[in-house]
Amino acid sequence: MxxxxxLIRYAELSLKGKxxxxxxxxxxxTVRTLLKDFKNVRVQxxxxxxxxxxxxxxxxxxxxxxxNIFGIHSxxxxxxxxxxxxKIDEAALWAVKDAIPAExxxxxxxxxRPNKDFPGRSQELNYHIGSHILxxxxxxxxxxxxxxxxxxxxxxxxxxxxLCKTLKGAGGLPVGTAGxxxxxxxGGIDSPVAGYLALKRGVMLEAIHFHSPPFTNDRARQxxxxxxxxxxxxxxxxxxxxxxFTAVQQAIxxxxxxxxxxxxxxxxxxxxxxxxxxxxxxxxxxxxxxLGQVASQTLDSMYTINEVTNLPIIRPLVTMDKLEVIDIAxxxxxxxxxxxxxxxxxxxxxxxxxxxxxxxxxxxxxxxxLDIEKYVQEAVDGIETVMISSKKQVDEEFKExx
Amino acid sequence: MIYFDNxxxxxxxxxxxxxxxxVATEYFGNPSSLHPLGKISERILTQAREKSxxxxxxxxxxxxxxxxxxxGNNLAIKGAARQNKGRGNHLITSTVxxxxxxxxxxxLEQEGFDVTYLPVDSEGKVSINQVEQAMTKDTILxxxxxxxxxxxxxxxxxxxxxxxxxxxxxxFHVDHVQGIGKVPLDFYRSKIDLCTISAHKIHGxxxxxxxxxxxxxxxxxxxxxxxxxxxxxxxxxxVPGSVAMVKALRLTLDxxxxxxxxxxxxxxxxxxxxxxxxxxxxxxxxxxAPHILNMSIPGLKPEVVVQALGEKDIYVSTKSACxxxxxxxxxxxxxxxxxxxxxESGIRLSFSYGNTLDEAxxxxxxxxxxxxxxxxxxxxxxx
Numbered sequence: 001m002x003x004x005x006x007l008i009r010y011a012e013l014s015l016k017g018k019x020x021x022x023x024x025x026x027x028x029x030t031v032r033t034l035l036k037d038f039k040n041v042r043v044q045x046x047x048x049x050x051x052x053x054x055x056x057x058x059x060x061x062x063x064x065x066x067x068n069i070f071g072i073h074s075x076x077x078x079x080x081x082x083x084x085x086x087k088i089d090e091a092a093l094w095a096v097k098d099a100i101p102a103e104x105x106x107x108x109x110x111x112x113r114p115n116k117d118f119p120g121r122s123q124e125l126n127y128h129i130g131s132h133i134l135x136x137x138x139x140x141x142x143x144x145x146x147x148x149x150x151x152x153x154x155x156x157x158x159x160x161x162x163l164c165k166t167l168k169g170a171g172g173l174p175v176g177t178a179g180x181x182x183x184x185x186x187g188g189i190d191s192p193v194a195g196y197l198a199l200k201r202g203v204m205l206e207a208i209h210f211h212s213p214p215f216t217n218d219r220a221r222q223x224x225x226x227x228x229x230x231x232x233x234x235x236x237x238x239x240x241x242x243x244x245f246t247a248v249q250q251a252i253x254x255x256x257x258x259x260x261x262x263x264x265x266x267x268x269x270x271x272x273x274x275x276x277x278x279x280x281x282x283x284x285x286x287x288x289x290x291l292g293q294v295a296s297q298t299l300d301s302m303y304t305i306n307e308v309t310n311l312p313i314i315r316p317l318v319t320m321d322k323l324e325v326i327d328i329a330x331x332x333x334x335x336x337x338x339x340x341x342x343x344x345x346x347x348x349x350x351x352x353x354x355x356x357x358x359x360x361x362x363x364x365x366x367x368x369x370l371d372i373e374k375y376v377q378e379a380v381d382g383i384e385t386v387m388i389s390s391k392k393q394v395d396e397e398f399k400e401x402x
Numbered sequence: 403m404i405y406f407d408n409x410x411x412x413x414x415x416x417x418x419x420x421x422x423x424x425v426a427t428e429y430f431g432n433p434s435s436l437h438p439l440g441k442i443s444e445r446i447l448t449q450a451r452e453k454s455x456x457x458x459x460x461x462x463x464x465x466x467x468x469x470x471x472x473x474g475n476n477l478a479i480k481g482a483a484r485q486n487k488g489r490g491n492h493l494i495t496s497t498v499x500x501x502x503x504x505x506x507x508x509x510l511e512q513e514g515f516d517v518t519y520l521p522v523d524s525e526g527k528v529s530i531n532q533v534e535q536a537m538t539k540d541t542i543l544x545x546x547x548x549x550x551x552x553x554x555x556x557x558x559x560x561x562x563x564x565x566x567x568x569x570x571x572x573x574f575h576v577d578h579v580q581g582i583g584k585v586p587l588d589f590y591r592s593k594i595d596l597c598t599i600s601a602h603k604i605h606g607x608x609x610x611x612x613x614x615x616x617x618x619x620x621x622x623x624x625x626x627x628x629x630x631x632x633x634x635x636x637x638x639x640x641v642p643g644s645v646a647m648v649k650a651l652r653l654t655l656d657x658x659x660x661x662x663x664x665x666x667x668x669x670x671x672x673x674x675x676x677x678x679x680x681x682x683x684x685x686x687x688x689x690x691a692p693h694i695l696n697m698s699i700p701g702l703k704p705e706v707v708v709q710a711l712g713e714k715d716i717y718v719s720t721k722s723a724c725x726x727x728x729x730x731x732x733x734x735x736x737x738x739x740x741x742x743x744x745x746e747s748g749i750r751l752s753f754s755y756g757n758t759l760d761e762a763x764x765x766x767x768x769x770x771x772x773x774x775x776x777x778x779x780x781x782x783x784x785x
Binding site for chain 2: 217218219222336394395398400401402
């Protein structure tokens, strides 16, 4: 026996009043794009639910893709069988065994019978199908209040549908429904996770990375591109803006006392990010800061650094522990890349001691020696933008080799 | 020239050699070096890994570049057994494996492991039942080849893999050296943990290969040294060889799609024709890989036949190249229950994309003459 459909349930979409149609449309678009290479698969939308017709495609492979799509609350593979009592019994039994291979949990059967021509009332059918499952499994028992699995049988006019296994979706909102943000992507563990969580709330993502050759090398840049590529699995193509940051860092290093170097550097990064955000029409900046994690992320530091912009700064990780962040990083597949040991722009000029309680006025005072506008504009003008797509492609220069 | 010894090795494709030369001359840096030359070598190796993973439908992390089939089998078998010896000391393989597998198991026996060598049926196959019955609570590894290198039988890998899924501490290694590019195998669906591939059987270069290592499977490395290949295989990476292998793999898989039927046609045509020749018996089973045909001419020394054909610029072999220097009867032919007489007179033809039906026709013509004339000499002397 093989599943022929997958029923998709939306996450918060059903709450969203007038926008709902738009949200559904976006989700449908995303699902279709992500399932594009399964040739026979069809995706349809009806009455607050979405159906994937598998037409022979492997259920597990399709499920693997679906579980990464934001906006899906849960989904269930479904069996479609002829309107025949024996076949329905058999399919229900198969579905239970597929959901709980060890056959040692609890279940309940819920029959809906819009097709009144089919003999037997729903209650009788519940009993009949339930008995069939009990007789043919090892240690399954019935629990109508808190079952491990609910066997849903819908007897319609054209056929009967049986659902049992429910797989958890990624939740959140469909990507692209919440407008655009700019992610500050460093190459560490935190920022890709922050990007992922922002995507979960439906944003469209572009990323900015500060690159300081020769102090940071090409491997570090490659790493950031690879990280962005992982994020494309969740939100489609990502534009990555690479900022030449060497001149700024050198100037800061020259003119600002050690203890304020980090603070001032962060303020410059934020200014450059803000201007880039304006250029690309992004409405917020996302970063991977977590309160108190390092000197630049204390409340005083955030206060002093944040001063340079009015743009909302979204910090999805702000209250998270490092270990929680690492768990998510592992789950979304960025962790192994993040821990590759290349210098990034944050570590390279790291002074022996940074202020954990920097003072706004002092930061402003030290910056007076720097031509802020010039450095920011030069950095923004020097941005190189690369399009990161989800397809793993061979670099142009190597193409003929493979 | 008619080259029917493609299971011993194949002629590298020109494109493969071009790739090798280009990478070896232009990107010669050590991937572990920190400078830009090292970085570009590392990049190209990463891309080779990604590309080969894509071709094999696995994840890049699961690719370990090796020096070929023998290393792959040794690393998989010894590496898995030694790594997991705390979980049990029983291993299972079959009697018709390649020398690199069998000898690895013999070595492990000396280290104290118990090895069950499953016998095969007349078609060269082990059954799911046999595997199930051989499993004990101490079994930590089952190793089988997918396509037999001498007679071309195909093991029911997918079914055995599904069975082994019920034994979570037992790993499943498959020697896919003869199968790759000829008989499709889905690693994930077959629940394979380790799978060996060699490049020179698919028109790549000697000294390159891949060991597929399913994510989270740990191996005790054969080599001590640097942290290359996820620490499973120390030693400076063979960048040009690996890139060239990926090209060979791609070309071979393309050829598979287009012309595997041609191989089947040649193979079955030759089977029919050779059966007609007096004194020739076909050893390969009916259901077999499309590129291997094994036959015996009882009473004739197969080396003589190989030499006689060689003089006519036709190249075939006796048994596996790795065992052909031993005079004993083929362990595979004996394994499928053939008499000593049949087992010591085996001839193996093995094809690849590029062989034609015309070559097959010419082969039959020469072969039948050669058989007749040698037979005559032998029989005359007996009288």
